Every structure is written in structure tokens, then in C-alpha cells.
Amino acid sequence: MGILYLAALLVSLGGMVVLDRRFRLFFFDRPRRAAVVLAVGVAFFLLWDLFGIGLGIFFRGETAFMTGILIGPELPLEELFFLTLLCYLTMNVFRGVHMILLSGRVRRGQGLG
Template identity: 85%
Template sequence: MGILYLLALLVSLGGMVVLDRRFGLFFFDRPRRAAIVLVVGVVFFLVWDVLGIGLGIFFRGETSFMTGILIGAELPLEELFFLTLLCYLTMNVFRGAQLLVGRLRREDAA
């Protein structure tokens, strides 16, 4: 059971890819820009986590659903995938909202 959380994150990331592909939201709209934005977002939040850990604010939770693999002090492997999911989801929602608002404006103008 120690890999369940990581598997859930990977399935969720797969869902983001499917939505992105279906609606051309992020990577399937502008892949180079998307890669840059995603990497910058993940790095920002990793730095945030490392600073929080260093200041004694963030701690690794113990659960049987996690792998127990650490990529840093108090920083589990799953955190990297969670941050990737968080950033990817945010960009898909943002781009989806932009497309929806654009469509509604065009319909109102017609």
C-alpha cells in the first residue's frame, strides 16, 4: 500500500493530460511555453517547501499510503508529483476559463 498516494497522483496527472489533449488547453496549445511555465511553477513551490522545512514550518507526514522515499530532508517523492499536478491543474483551469469567457463573449456579440 506504500505506493497508493503516488499512483493516485499519477492517475490524476494522466487525467490532466487527457483534458489538455481534448481541449488543447496547455501543453497541447503551446508546448514550449507550457513546459517553461510548469517548470518555473514546480521549482517555485519546491523552493517554498525547502524554505518551510528549513524554518521548521513544514514536516513530512507519516502514512502507509506513501512510498517513504525522500528527495530531501522532510521532502517526500510524492511532493514533486503533487506540485506538478497542482501547477498543471491550475494552468488547465486558467486556460479553460479563458477559452470559455472568449466563447461567451463571441456568443454575446453575435
């Protein structure tokens, strides 16, 4: 049971990839740009976590659903996958909303400008 949370994160990441591929939202639209944006986003939130841990604000909660593997003090392995999911989801939603709004403008004959 100690891998359940990580498995759920991986399934969710898989869902993000499926949506991305189907609608060409992020990696399947501009892979290089997407890789940079995702890496910067994950790095930002990892630094955020490390500062929070250093200040004693964040700490690892004990649960039977996590692997127990730490990649840093008070920083579980699952956090890396959670932050990746968070950033990937955000970019998919951002691009999806942008595409919906753009297609609505084109259909109404308002053009792109």
C-alpha cells in the first residue's frame, strides 16, 4: 500500500499526457518550449518547498499510502511527481482555455486581433 499515492500521481500524469496528445496542448504542440516551462515550474516549486522546509513551515506527513523514500530532508519522492502534475495540469488548462477562447473569436468572425 506504500506506493498507492505515487501510483495515483503517475496515473494522473498519464491522463495529462493523453489530453495533451489528443488536443495538442503543451508538449505535443511545442515540445522544447514545454520542456523548459515545465522544468522551470517544477524547479520553482521545489525551491519553494525547500525554503518552507528550511523555515520549519513544511514537513512530511506520515501516511501508509506513501513510499517513505525521501529525496531531501522532509521532501518525499512523491512531491516531485505532484509538482510535475501540478505544472503540467496548469499548462494544459491554460492552453485549453486559450484555444477555446481563440476558436470562439474566430467562429464569431472577430478574427485573431
